Structures are given as C-alpha cells and as structure tokens.
Amino acid sequence: xxxxxxxxxxxxxxxxxxxxxxxxxxxxxxxxxxxxxxxxxxxxxxxxxxxxxxxxxxxxxxxxxxxxxxxxxxxxxxxxxxxxxxxxxxxxxxxxxxxxxxxxxxxxxxxxxxxxxxxxxxxxxxxxxxxxxxxxxxxxxxxxxxxxxxxxxxxxxxxxxxxxxxxxxxxxxxxxxxxxxxxxxxxxxxxxxxxxxxxxxxxxxxxxxxxxxxxxxxxxxxxxxxxxxxxxxxxxxxxxxxxxxxxxxxxxxxxxxxxxxxxxxxxxxxxxxxxxxxxxxxxxxxxxxxxxxxxxxxxxxxxxxxxxxxxxxxxxxxxxxxxxxxxxxxxxxxxxxxxxxxxxxxxxxxxxxxxxxxxxxxxxxxxxxxxxxxxxxxxxxxxxxxxxxxxxxxxxxxxxxxxxxxxxxxxxxxxxxxxxxxxxxxxxx
Numbered sequence: 236x237x238x239x240x241x242x243x244x245x246x247x248x249x250x251x252x253x254x255x256x257x258x259x260x261x262x263x264x265x266x267x268x269x270x271x272x273x274x275x276x277x278x279x280x281x282x283x284x285x286x287x288x289x290x291x292x293x294x295x296x297x298x299x300x301x302x303x304x305x306x307x308x309x310x311x312x313x314x315x316x317x318x319x320x321x322x323x324x325x326x327x328x329x330x331x332x333x334x335x336x337x338x339x340x341x342x343x344x345x346x347x348x349x350x351x352x353x354x355x356x357x358x359x360x361x362x363x364x365x366x367x368x369x370x371x372x373x374x375x376x377x378x379x380x381x382x383x384x385x386x387x388x389x390x391x392x393x394x395x396x397x398x399x400x401x402x403x404x405x406x407x408x409x410x411x412x413x414x415x416x417x418x419x420x421x422x423x424x425x426x427x428x429x430x431x432x433x434x435x436x437x438x439x440x441x442x443x444x445x446x447x448x449x450x451x452x453x454x455x456x457x458x459x460x461x462x463x464x465x466x467x468x469x470x471x472x473x474x475x476x477x478x479x480x481x482x483x484x485x486x487x488x489x490x491x492x493x494x495x496x497x498x499x500x501x502x503x504x505x506x507x508x509x510x511x512x513x514x515x516x517x518x519x520x521x522x523x524x525x526x527x528x529x530x531x532x533x534x535x536x537x538x539x540x541x542x543x544x545x546x547x548x549x550x551x552x553x554x555x556x557x558x559x560x561x562x563x564x565x566x567x568x569x570x571x572x573x574x575x576x577x578x579x580x581x582x583x584x585x586x587x588x589x590x591x592x593x594x595x596x597x598x599x600x601x602x603x604x605x606x607x608x609x610x611x612x613x614x615x616x617x618x619x620x621x622x623x624x625x626x627x628x629x630x631x632x633x634x635x636x637x638x639x640x641x642x643x644x645x646x647x648x649x650x651x652x653x654x655x656x657x658x659x660x661x662x663x664x
Contacts, residue, residue, distance in 0.1 A: 296351075373628070383604055385594055387629055389630075395547075399544075409475060411498060413491035416478070416488050436464055436515075440486065
C-alpha cells in the first residue's frame, strides 16, 4: 500500500467540504471503474464500491467530507518535519486518509465492500440515512486519530439550537460609546477529542469581557463549525467607558467613532447565559480513561430578528446524552431562548468480540502497546451498529493531531505503519 499518501495528495485537490459531493463522486466512479469495481450511489450521496459478483465479508468505511473553516476551501498541503499539514486551513486528513486506504486497496483488487459516506462532519447525515445494502459480517472504519488505539466504542451526540429574539431600542441618555470587540488566533480543536484540553472558547471569552465591563450587546458573530471549539468571534457593544477588563490576551477592542442617539440592544439574558454556561467536560470516566459527558458552545450569529446559538453535546451513554440534552434545553428556556435539536446519534457501547480481538492480535505484531479503547467523539460506527446489530465493528487510524482546526496535521510514518496493519487485516478477513 505504498500509494496511500500519493492518493491522499491527489484527493485533497478535489473539493470535499461538507455539502459538496459531485467532484469526489466522479473521481471515485472513474477510479473504481479502472479496476473493475461498480459504484452505487444513494439519494444521500453515499458511495458503495464493490465487485459485480462480490463475495466480500469485510466492509471498509469512511466519510469523504472534510471540515472547512472557510467555505469552498481546498487545502494546500505542506510537508514539514515528518508531517503533512495545510497552509492556514484544515488538512482534511480527517477523513481523507481513511478514504485513501480504501482507494489503495481498490487499486490492488481486494474483494471488499468500500463504503464512502457523506456529510459526517455536519451531523453524520450520510450514515444516518444510508440506503445502500451491505452484505459484510465485519466493518473496519479508519476514522480514528490515534495510532495504537483500536476503538470499540464512542460517544453519542446531539446538536442543540437556541434562538432569542429579545431586542429593545433605548435612548442613549447615558452617553454610551460603541466598541468592536474581537478575538482570534485561539488554538481551536475538535469539540470531542480535544474538549478535555481546556482549549479556550472564543464565545465564552467575548461574553466574559462584555459581562464584566457592564456593556450592552448590539451584535455578535463567531464560531466556525458545530463540532469545533470556536476560534474567531466579534461583537459590537456599548459601554460608558473604555472596556478595561479583558478576559484573554488575544482580545482586541476598537472604539467606533460614531455617536448614536438610540441603541438597538439585545436582552442581557443572552450574555448572562453564555457567561454562566458550564462549557466543556461535565463528567469523566476513570475506568475507560475518557470524558463521559461534555458540551461545547460552538457558534453564535446575529440575524435581523434573533441571536442564534449552536451547541454540541456528547455522552458515552445514551442515558447521559438524554440528561445533558434535557438540562441544556431547560437552561436555555430559562434565559429566554426557543430551542430545537437535530443530528442525534446514539452512543456505541464498547463491544469486545472475535473481530476486535483478531485486530488487536494483528496490531500487537507491530505495536506491543496496542489496546482496545473507547473515545469521546462521534463515529459513524455507532449508527452502523444500530442499523446492523449483528455486524462486528472496529475503528483504527493513524496519528492525526488537532483535526477541525488550521493546526491539523498527520504523521507520515504513522500512515505508513498503519498501511501494513490494514493490509494484514484485510488479508485475514
């Protein structure tokens, strides 16, 4: 599988931001046809490649969409100190690398089922709505991001949306002055696997500055994706004097030289909610050494009629997910928000079986410290386990650091090491 990295570099030039399908579908159809594979595509842009009279008992599965912090971004790959990264954007190793393993095996004529799913990064939409039929008894997902870990369980998740339309026009009798408050260049990161690292949340920090300076809110926008820790946020505020209480060194405040006789302000409940909201880890499972429950305030936007916020909640148990959902909805209602939810997916309860044990035995030939693990991130495996309850599923992957951020990078040697493991797994099954 010496061509994995070459294929990855090739598909990185193909537009694959969530919501963009046709360019990659065309590529996969042409690539597969060259090696005698059929491609089936359903109404949700999922792609299944297999031989006409396939006897496959193993399905390889990965999503093909990537997180783009800027719409329509095509990453520019940079090789630096044994890593591939991108020039000021996400790299798309999550999950272009997994797709590249699959395409490499197609080029080697392996009789497997190859399932490329759509829109994982915006709610696991392709997996949730899969219309394609699978015949395999086993599934290997290659969307994990830490070499040596064989994932056999993951968190469930739900997206929560709040809308607050409490706006008032007041007379500026107290001579409030206007200021632009901005924050940027924060580390960012994945709201699941990085949530325990205390990565600063730009929305929380802006709200802290507004609250502690007794400022009024006129406008606020920030956050990149619902599954990312927000990096860039800006707000327009009104304050009686220069806001001197700064919550983070990256905050920049600029005075707006405009006098306004009236101010169109939002209800203080909005900032009060953000300021008091417990963002991040809610519970930790010491036995699994993994975050048990978490929630991330990911995005906020001002429209003509409302301020809209987006949150992403995760739990390693379905009961925990239900509770954090109910608590958050109740809290949002208390602060005057209308609430809707979407994108729910179940937790994948850790499952040890003959498939996972065989993978562990193979992995230990290359890494004696390999282990079975569960992760605090959403994997499509949870959905497939629910759709195909008798299917045996595991997830592996190379070392990918800081996905969903412009610091994303993948270790070249890790990709190469994992190639040998993947090849032995498919030879075995």
